[in-house]
Amino acid sequence: MTNTQRQFKSATEHRLKTGAEFKESLIDGRQIWVGGKQIEKVTDEPALAAGVDLLASMFDDQFTDEHADATTYYDEAAKAVVSRAWQIPRTKEELVDRRKMIEYTSLKTGGTFGRPPDLAPAIAVGLYAYLPTFKKKKSLIDGIDPDFAENIERYVEYGRENNLTASESLAGPQSDRSSPKASEASLLKVKSVEKDGIRIYGAKTVGSIAAQAKEIFFTNLGGIQETPADACIWGSIPVNSEGIKLISREMVSQPGSEKFDHPIASMGEEADQFIIFDNVFVPKDRIFNLGDPTAMQYYGPVCIFAHWHVLTRLAVKAELFVGAGQLVLDYLGTGKIPAVQLMLGELIEYQQALRAFVLAAEALAKPTEGGVMAPDAGMLTAGRLYSIQHYPRIIHILQEMCGQGLVMRFGKKAYDNPEIGHYLHDLLPGHGVSAMVKEQLMNFIWDMTSGALAGRVALFENVNASPAPRLRARLYEEIKRNEFTGQVKKLAGIE
Ligand SMILES: Cc1cc2nc3c(=O)[nH]c(=O)nc-3n(C[C@H](O)[C@H](O)[C@H](O)COP(=O)(O)OP(=O)(O)OC[C@H]3O[C@@H](n4cnc5c(N)ncnc54)[C@H](O)[C@@H]3O)c2cc1C
Numbered sequence: 001m002t003n004t005q006r007q008f009k010s011a012t013e014h015r016l017k018t019g020a021e022f023k024e025s026l027i028d029g030r031q032i033w034v035g036g037k038q039i040e041k042v043t044d045e046p047a048l049a050a051g052v053d054l055l056a057s058m059f060d061d062q063f064t065d066e067h068a069d070a071t072t073y074y075d076e077a078a079k080a081v082v083s084r085a086w087q088i089p090r091t092k093e094e095l096v097d098r099r100k101m102i103e104y105t106s107l108k109t110g111g112t113f114g115r116p117p118d119l120a121p122a123i124a125v126g127l128y129a130y131l132p133t134f135k136k137k138k139s140l141i142d143g144i145d146p147d148f149a150e151n152i153e154r155y156v157e158y159g160r161e162n163n164l165t166a167s168e169s170l171a172g173p174q175s176d177r178s179s180p181k182a183s184e185a186s187l188l189k190v191k192s193v194e195k196d197g198i199r200i201y202g203a204k205t206v207g208s209i210a211a212q213a214k215e216i217f218f219t220n221l222g223g224i225q226e227t228p229a230d231a232c233i234w235g236s237i238p239v240n241s242e243g244i245k246l247i248s249r250e251m252v253s254q255p256g257s258e259k260f261d262h263p264i265a266s267m268g269e270e271a272d273q274f275i276i277f278d279n280v281f282v283p284k285d286r287i288f289n290l291g292d293p294t295a296m297q298y299y300g301p302v303c304i305f306a307h308w309h310v311l312t313r314l315a316v317k318a319e320l321f322v323g324a325g326q327l328v329l330d331y332l333g334t335g336k337i338p339a340v341q342l343m344l345g346e347l348i349e350y351q352q353a354l355r356a357f358v359l360a361a362e363a364l365a366k367p368t369e370g371g372v373m374a375p376d377a378g379m380l381t382a383g384r385l386y387s388i389q390h391y392p393r394i395i396h397i398l399q400e401m402c403g404q405g406l407v408m409r410f411g412k413k414a415y416d417n418p419e420i421g422h423y424l425h426d427l428l429p430g431h432g433v434s435a436m437v438k439e440q441l442m443n444f445i446w447d448m449t450s451g452a453l454a455g456r457v458a459l460f461e462n463v464n465a466s467p468a469p470r471l472r473a474r475l476y477e478e479i480k481r482n483e484f485t486g487q488v489k490k491l492a493g494i495e
Pocket of ligand 1: 168171172174175209272456463465467469
């Protein structure tokens with residue numbers, strides 16, 4: 001830890017974990033397979049381990065003066081300093097405060113982690129925002145009747161007390177989408193009811209960060225018209241629960257490589273997991289809905305804080321794209337060419353538009369029935385749609401601005417090699433910068449736009465919180481047009 005340390009008089013003044021404590025907590029017997037081979041602990045796989053180190057540094061940052069405000073706050077109920085990830089925003093000011101944490105985690109990962117430690121708690125906050133509704137809901141599965149609202153409250157408190165991280169695993173595995181039976185087959189379903197809980201069977205995908213977090217926050221969504229009662233479930237369980245098996249996708253980052261060569265990809269990745277629930281026990285107090293299809297329709301409202309997170313992270317990333325674009329102009333000396341200025345102008349338009357959507361969603365925020373300040377869904381959905389539709393073009397423009405430099409990268413070892421390094425130093429300098437500094441910038445842009453990690457991230461951006469067609473459908477359903485049709489009728493003289 002390099003920053004000035006915060007002074008806590010005693011450990012009871014906070015509920016924060018250090019990076020080392022976080023890492024230690026993941027060595028818990030969880031079952032993970034990478035490339036078809038089971039690994040003993042999550043840190044045995046280099047890309048997973050590098051990602052864990054990056055997450056651990058976020059825990060350590062909580063103890064520094066520099067990041068204290070963004071990552072923590074004093075909670076009156078806990079009477080202690082706790083992680084901002086678990087803050088319940090009651091006012092617009094608190095919403096802005098919570099956004100600082102999103103901006104912090106987005107910058108820390110270059111926006112490559114879509115599920116950093118403050119994402120899954122945002123869904124718990126979303127459930128909390130509808131406590132009165134969940135209070136009224138009853139289990140429709142015989143033999144078990146948890147109090148959902150009490151469970152949600154207790155879970156948020158537990159998360160706050162334990163600086164908890166979780167994956168949010170909502171989407172179902174991809175199967176034959178033309179067959180409701182095929183999609184239904186892999187839904188999480190109640191298999192049996194026991195005195196203190198239920199046993200569930202099925203699978204979740206794509207559980208980003210699941211291997212590197214403590215809990216799995218789950219529900220079933222999408223793919224089928226009507227969710228059967230035994231699959232209507234919201235809940236959360238520890239990743240090391242018996243019967244949970246994590247199957248990792250192929251790794252795409254560059255752990256262990258020189259920071260110079262891969263400034264972003266060397267930091268590892270959040271490795272998406274296929275999560276098997278093989279007859280997994282879910283304790284009664286970890287169930288937030290059971291059997292009630294009407295509660296499943298709360299996906300939109302409950303996920304609003306997560307969707308705000310997604311858009312804010314993209315806004316931060318857009319700022320990085322503008323910063324990188326400006327440096328390209330500076331280092332290549334192309335800034336005076338009008339056509340090049342126009343390319344940067346398009347990046348700036350994207351960045352300004354995303355920031356405007358975030359600010360508008362907050363400005364139009366309203367308290368929910370549970371008294372939580374929720375950003376405006378219409379602005380968020382339109383902003384998310386805009387952000388993912390333009391993403392490929394923005395990436396293309398940034399690549400275009402770089403020309404050959406984005407491909408002709410040689411790595412630190414080549415520059416350090418006495419036989420060939422001097423050619424590179426002498427023949428490739430930029431405008432007022434050395435060849436190495438120019439390449440450093442290109443390496444950053446490569447990791448953000450063109451390498452394997454960037455490829456995964458681009459696919460993630462496109463679908464992770466609903467693909468564009470679904471967002472358009474959502475806008476059609478949710479945005480009321482009466483006022484606009486009324487204006488047209490009035491101007492057109494239609495009675
Ligand atoms: C890298 C990555 C990470 C992810 N991380 C997470 C995570 O952490 N947690 C999580 O819950 N989910 C995660 N997701 C999953 C994501 O939520 C889904 O991919 C998304 O909901 C789309 O569902 P699908 O992939 O099953 O698409 P499918 O249902 O298989 O459909 C394929 C395509 O057909 C079109 N389509 C299908 N149905 C419709 C429809 N009704 N209306 C309009 N168009 C339609 C869309 O273009 C869609 O992309 C992740 C996905 C990726 C790629």
